[in-house]
Amino acid sequence: MKKSNLIGIAGLILIIVSIGVFTVKTSGYKDVDYLLNINESREVTVEGKVVDIHVDFDKNLVVFTLEGQSGARVIAYYKLDKFQSEYGGLPSHSTVDSKMVVSGLFIPVKSSIYIGEIQIRSILTGCHKAYEAPQVKKT
């Protein structure tokens, strides 16, 4: 193979990988800890570990507590009826301890327990827990 071909291929690989790394880095999910630096309400997409799920039937809300890598926690809530109509049932307990990604409006709160609230617009949850569940089949 010609030396010029090899140099051309190497250069193209470098360009393609650079585009890939840049795109993935800028489009990846930010950890809940990222919210520690936000002081005003804004649209965010963050990932965190689900440490608690609570269903508030009176307020028609599903409330998730998400934790970041440093232990910072944020409350994320979603309309219960909307959740049920979009996703079927109530949030599954198999979600607890798994990572979850949510998009929505973040409102910082001055509290020693939580860094703020997220009014969830969409849930982009992971499915890793599903693959660990026992299996079922139609009869």
Next chain:
Amino acid sequence: MSTKNLILIALLALYAIFIVYVIYYGPYPASVPLGDPSAYKNTYIHVPIAISSYVLFTAGMIYSLLYLRGKNNRYAEKSYIYISLGLVFATLTLVQGSLWAKESWGTYWNWDPRETGVLLLWFAYLVYLAIRRSISDKEKMLRVSSAYAVAAYIMVPFSFALPYITFSLHPRVQETSQMIGGESAILLPGGILLGIVLGIALAEYLIDLRFNKSRYTRTIAYIGIALNIALLLALAPAAIPHFSGVINTCALDEGSYITIKGTVIESKLIDSSINMIVRTEKCVFRVIAQPEKIPLSPLVIVMPGGNLTLITIESHNIVVKGTVNSTYIVASEIEILENKSVLINSFLYSLTIIGLMVYALRRIGE
């Protein structure tokens, strides 16, 4: 008919049987974080096509390298066919993945690292096609496009490795322990292997078509179309209940026999009966059924950790036929609906193969 052609027909038939089997009998996770658990049958439909596209791109890269070493035009043309078919499979992967993502992750597109990686891979190989069409000097076109095909290949390992480098909604292999255990231990790797070999056999068929146009290529195209029409027909019974009529009222007449279609949003085992709350398009019904009426096995499971007992019908889409008894329905028949995304993704696979075969027939006619 050559052995290669017979193998292709056998593979098309086997893959069609595989899809029918997994749709009607394939095991799937009993509990999932979001949506219908049976949507996870997409694992058997989406993953083999995705991995097959990676293998096709790998073969394309190898043929490009061989061309660059020996300047044999045939290698460059083989590379072109493998990469083109890889692109068809990658497109199918992206569409199938998006439909499944809507059901199980909440939205069609999540900018998940693996999704983004495969999209970039797709664009990288689209540029390869553009390069081939934009250079008029044939020798230069083959040299430049082959060099580019080798370089673009870097996106294959890159997109595959992303869930191992950063957090991704896509699981890593080690996180799919249950999915590669039990019956799935045969079904999933078997489906992947079948998908890979089918991809290669299809590429070889298209290469034959380009260089030989033997009289059997037309027969194979017709058989391929017939097999995939048969696949569509075999899946039709699973799709029909989605279009069947159900009651539009929320009022229940005591003693009447009704049919409702909805999602099980809650289920409990009470006095050896399954009590379910079923949400339909307009209202919510309480349904009571004997366990033997529910066609799922197992029906009750203890989740890992031992602190949660789950009735596996939960979150499934079902059709209930039964008699109204004051405020609830006593089910006499329950049918579990196949998830729409699984059915559409299977139809898309079938239509893609039919499309390829129609393309083949047109090429033969030229």
